[in-house]
Structure formats: structure tokens, C-alpha cells
Amino acid sequence: MELLLNQLINGLTAGSEYALIAAGLALIFGVLEVVNFAHGEFYMLSSYYLYLLMTRYNLPYVVAVPLVIVAMILSGVIFYYLVIRRVLSRSWQLQLIATLALSIVMVNTAIVLSGPVPKYLESPLNSQIVQIGMASISVQRLVVLAATAISFATLYAVLKYTRIGKAMRAVAQNREAAAAVGISVEKVGLATVVAGCALAGVAGALISPLYTIHPGMAALVIIKAFAAVIVGGFGNVTGAVLAAFLIGLLEALVTTVLPSEYADAFVFGGMILVLLVRPHGLFGRVARS
Amino acid sequence: MRPTARRVGVVPICLSALLAAGAAFAQAKPVKVGLSSAFSGHVGFIGADARRGIELAIEELKTANTAVAYELSIADDECTPAGGATAFRRLMDVQQVDVIIGSGCSGATLGGMPTLMDGKLSAVTYGSTNPKITEGAGVGGNPYMWRMNLNDTIIGETFAAFIAKDGVKSAHILAVNNDFGRGAAGVYQALLPKNDVKVNGADFFSQGASDLRALISKIAARSPDAILLFGEPPDCALMARQKREMNLKAKIFSRGGCYTDESLKLMGDPRLGDGLTEAAYWARTPDQPMVEAYRKRHGDYPPYNAALAYYAMMTVDQAVRKAGPSRDGITKGLAQVDWKSAIGPIKFDANHQARPDLFMVRIENGEQKVIETISNAR
Numbered sequence: 085m086e087l088l089l090n091q092l093i094n095g096l097t098a099g100s101e102y103a104l105i106a107a108g109l110a111l112i113f114g115v116l117e118v119v120n121f122a123h124g125e126f127y128m129l130s131s132y133y134l135y136l137l138m139t140r141y142n143l144p145y146v147v148a149v150p151l152v153i154v155a156m157i158l159s160g161v162i163f164y165y166l167v168i169r170r171v172l173s174r175s176w177q178l179q180l181i182a183t184l185a186l187s188i189v190m191v192n193t194a195i196v197l198s199g200p201v202p203k204y205l206e207s208p209l210n211s212q213i214v215q216i217g218m219a220s221i222s223v224q225r226l227v228v229l230a231a232t233a234i235s236f237a238t239l240y241a242v243l244k245y246t247r248i249g250k251a252m253r254a255v256a257q258n259r260e261a262a263a264a265v266g267i268s269v270e271k272v273g274l275a276t277v278v279a280g281c282a283l284a285g286v287a288g289a290l291i292s293p294l295y296t297i298h299p300g301m302a303a304l305v306i307i308k309a310f311a312a313v314i315v316g317g318f319g320n321v322t323g324a325v326l327a328a329f330l331i332g333l334l335e336a337l338v339t340t341v342l343p344s345e346y347a348d349a350f351v352f353g354g355m356i357l358v359l360l361v362r363p364h365g366l367f368g369r370v371a372r373s
Numbered sequence: 374m375r376p377t378a379r380r381v382g383v384v385p386i387c388l389s390a391l392l393a394a395g396a397a398f399a400q401a402k403p404v405k406v407g408l409s410s411a412f413s414g415h416v417g418f419i420g421a422d423a424r425r426g427i428e429l430a431i432e433e434l435k436t437a438n439t440a441v442a443y444e445l446s447i448a449d450d451e452c453t454p455a456g457g458a459t460a461f462r463r464l465m466d467v468q469q470v471d472v473i474i475g476s477g478c479s480g481a482t483l484g485g486m487p488t489l490m491d492g493k494l495s496a497v498t499y500g501s502t503n504p505k506i507t508e509g510a511g512v513g514g515n516p517y518m519w520r521m522n523l524n525d526t527i528i529g530e531t532f533a534a535f536i537a538k539d540g541v542k543s544a545h546i547l548a549v550n551n552d553f554g555r556g557a558a559g560v561y562q563a564l565l566p567k568n569d570v571k572v573n574g575a576d577f578f579s580q581g582a583s584d585l586r587a588l589i590s591k592i593a594a595r596s597p598d599a600i601l602l603f604g605e606p607p608d609c610a611l612m613a614r615q616k617r618e619m620n621l622k623a624k625i626f627s628r629g630g631c632y633t634d635e636s637l638k639l640m641g642d643p644r645l646g647d648g649l650t651e652a653a654y655w656a657r658t659p660d661q662p663m664v665e666a667y668r669k670r671h672g673d674y675p676p677y678n679a680a681l682a683y684y685a686m687m688t689v690d691q692a693v694r695k696a697g698p699s700r701d702g703i704t705k706g707l708a709q710v711d712w713k714s715a716i717g718p719i720k721f722d723a724n725h726q727a728r729p730d731l732f733m734v735r736i737e738n739g740e741q742k743v744i745e746t747i748s749n750a751r
Binding site: 202 | 412415417418420421550556575576577578579582584586587590594606610611616617618619635637640641642717
């Protein structure tokens, strides 16, 4: 029972990390129908921003985190104007190549500028451990859980109640019709990409102190985030977040009862099963023609 | 007569000058050394470290004014079998190297080994520990593969007895899911029970995995006396931090670089590593001049991959001195190498396995301490 409670907490914390990354990925696809293969690298970029602010400028963690998110918003603006706007109305193949190329450029730039040696950042919350029942967990990890909930709630509220959120949903439903009724697709696109990058910023700033920072740090986590986006229903943010938690929990539970190397097989096997039964994902809609 | 004689006398002088220039040219033609290692991906630091070690060795050999000059070419093997095959092939056919140093990863070495037969090119690995490499080299079938470092079977025989002597009655194996981790896990699953240590189980994590909490919870539930961890420095640092977070009390015994400066740095608080014991094929002992030379050059102590690659380069130089700088000469020379290095004797057996010293290193007060140096020379 104690092991199950521990694994439940482990699953939720792992899921919250996948969810923070998957939410931005799902948002950009949901609104703009662009699969951003560089999204994981924005997570890596935000971690390096944090490292730079804390080591070069000696800023305390709590000051550096909001600055990272601001830096990621600016990075999102640059990303939109340099890449996304140029490929938005082009074929999906071109969009794929553009974002994939950006991902490769970002990884290699990080290797050139910072070297391949991993780096570690100490957050004061990392060494503060709290006891939940029989399980112990760092405050940093609880902050990640809370940030996932807050980020998702904020995103939900923005999409549901604000003017820009409604415009995003309109563009997601039918870009041409939205443009025809006077919605600026460009503004919506910019806001979407910026929101996606800001979410990657939150993920990088909060998750990276738990692990290490290196150019390839996004490689494994982005695969899980993609799985969450696909299982959740490509483009459905709620679905992606729920699927991310499901993946985290499934991994932890499979690890409990089977040799750990089967965890990935179960996650991706489960993904295939879901797609066989529901080709549009758990919460997906039928693709537009 | 005199002018004619002078002219005749000039001819041998000119010939001698030409021959001397030719000889100098021949001397200046460098021996091409290829480094196959990981320069990208989760363990991309291995290649960068190894490169620095080899460059230091080449610089020292140049300063020592040896007859042979060396030139380094590199190839990224990504620490994978497919990457190893590609990197070995590229170094052999495209860069036309005379010898390969590498790989530092067992998987890449195993992937690259068969390639060597085509080009009759020798490779000296400095860091791969999977026993299959020794089994397949020399009389095992591949006459071009050589291993300068100890393999996991040799290390395991001593380390398993050491673990038992430390009072451990049960252990759980936690290893990176690659040829290094799986090879080491197999060795200790066989050796620990022979030393009356029960193996509770073995679990594997993906290279670069960031969260080991689910695995640690599972292991903690089985209450082993110790965990045997086979991973790279970032994995060890992660384990140390998550062990603290989850209040796990089991002792840690490790292989793969958990005791190293890079691992301790990545822990944040190096004292998180206190009590960890590693059976290491390299340690920062005081009798190694390369340690200070590296520090002078790079401002920091050498990472273990840099140190081992340094000694691999020096081993290659020993081979060149024995039988010449050609591919064939280096292969023959490696068979004759009998060098007393600062980390123990380097002499290859019938399976092309050398047996330098083994170092038992323990972390105490956040610092590595060599508690025992074990000679493996037969």
C-alpha cells in the first residue's frame, strides 16, 4: 500500500512535467495546426536562460524564474516572426522541416556555446523535503505540480473567457472563416506561439533544478509529451494534459510490477491501442477536411 | 682540376641535403590517430573529455621530441552500436587513420569492432567495460581490437568480494539500459551470489532518463542493504539527489564514474555522495604527472575519460616505438607493449586485454578518497 501511494505521487509528479511541456505543444498545434518539433528545445533554452541568470548574474532562483518566462515570451515573438509566420500557410511538410531544422540548430548552438557537459542548478526548494503519508517529496517537485495546475487553469480561463482566447478558438475551428469575420490570424498566431513558449519557459525554469541541464535534455521528455498530445487528441490541450498524467501514472505503476524496461513499451503500446480504438485520441475531434 | 673537384664535391653534399630533407619530411609526416567517442547526445561530454586527454598526450610527446608526430581526427559515435560502426568506418576509410582510440562506450565499441577487420586497423578502447569485447578480441576472433582498461568481469571478481566484505547481504542492481549497464548487471548477477550476497532484482533506466523516483520507490520497498548502480556521472548525481529526497538509506556501490569530480559537481551538494564506493579503473592518485599537467592546461582536474584517453594515446605511442607507425606496425607493436604506466602495467594478453590497477574509491565529506589500489597483473 505504501509502495502504491509512493508510486501514485511519483506518477503525478512525472505526469506534471510531461503535461507542462505537452500543453504548449498541443496549443500550437490546436490553434495553428503546426507540429512544433522544436518545442523541446524551447524547454532546453529556458533552462539555459535560468542557468545564465543564476550563474552569470548571480540572481536568486525566485528572481530568475520570472525573468526566464519574460525571456521565453521574447523568444516566442522571435520564433513566430522568423519561422512560424513564414510557414503558417505553407504545406505541413515545409512546417515540419522548418521546425525540425530549428530544433537541430538550437541543440548544436547549445553544444557550441555551452559545451556538452551537463550543468546543475541548485534551487533552495530542492533540498526542502516534505512528508506526505509515508512518501517524501521535495518542495520543488510540489511547485512543479502546483505550477502545472495554475498554468493549465490560466490557459483554460484565457481560452474560455478572454477576447484573444475566443479568437484562438475561432482560428482553431476554421482559420479562413475567422479571418473573414475580422479576426487577425497574425495576432492569434503570435499569441499562441508566445503562450506555447511561455509554457515551455515555466517547464524549464521549474523542472531543470530537479535534473541537469544539457543540450540533449529534451530528447526523452519530448517523446512522452508528443505521446501525450497524440493520445489526448492532437491539438486538444485538456486531453494532452490528462494524457500526460496518465502516462506518468502508467510508467510508475508498470515499474512497480514489472521490470522497469517495460515501462516505455507499455506507454507506447497503450498509445497504439488508444489510436486503434479512437483514431482521434481520447479527447480529439474528427479532423477537418 | 680544382674547380671540377669542387663541383664533384658539391654533388654528394646536395644529395645528402636532399636525403636529409626527405628524412625530415618522412619524420614530419604524422601518424593519424582517430578518436571514436560520443560528442553529441546525453553523454556528449565523453568525447570532449577524451579529446582533451589525447591532445595533452600528443602535446607531451611533441615536447619530449619523439621521432613521430601525431595528428588527431575525431568521429562522433553517439555512444551507440550503430554510431560506433559508422564512426569506425569513417575514421578508417575517410580519415584514413593509422589507429583508432575508442570508443569510450561499450555499445559503440561492440558496434565498431567488426569494421576493423576490413581495414586491418587496430583500435584501443580506453573506457568500454563490457566483457564481450574481451571475449571477441585477439584469440577470440578479432585481432585488431585491444582494451587498455579493465573489463567488468575482472573488476567484478574483486568488487563483488569487496561488497560482501563490507557487510552487504542483499543488493539491488540499477543500471543504464545499454551495453555497459546490461553487461555489468549480468556480471554481478552471477558474481554476487557466489560471494553470499543475494541479488533482489535488477532494473534498468534509459540513458538520459531524468526521473528515477519510481525505480527508487520500488527498490526501497524491497529493502536491500545496498544498491549497485551502473551509470554515467549525471545518472549518479541524479540518484544521489533523489536518494536524499526519498530518504533511502541503502549503501551505494557503483561503476561508471559516480565518484568523479563531474559527478560530485552535478550533485549540487557533494556530500550527498558520502559513503558511495566505486570500483574505478582510474582515480586521481598523486603519482600521476598528467593530473597536474591537465590542470595547468584546463584549470581543472581531468575527468576520467580524459585521463584514460591520455593513457590510451601513450599506449599507442609505445606500440609505434616497438614496430613503427603504419597500421600493420601499430598492430604488431600493441602485441609487444609492456609499459609500466602510472595507473599500472599495460600489457595485452591473448584476448588483447590489459590489466592495469583497480582503484576502490569512496566519497567522504564530499571528496573522493582512494581507499585501496589493487594490482591485477597476472
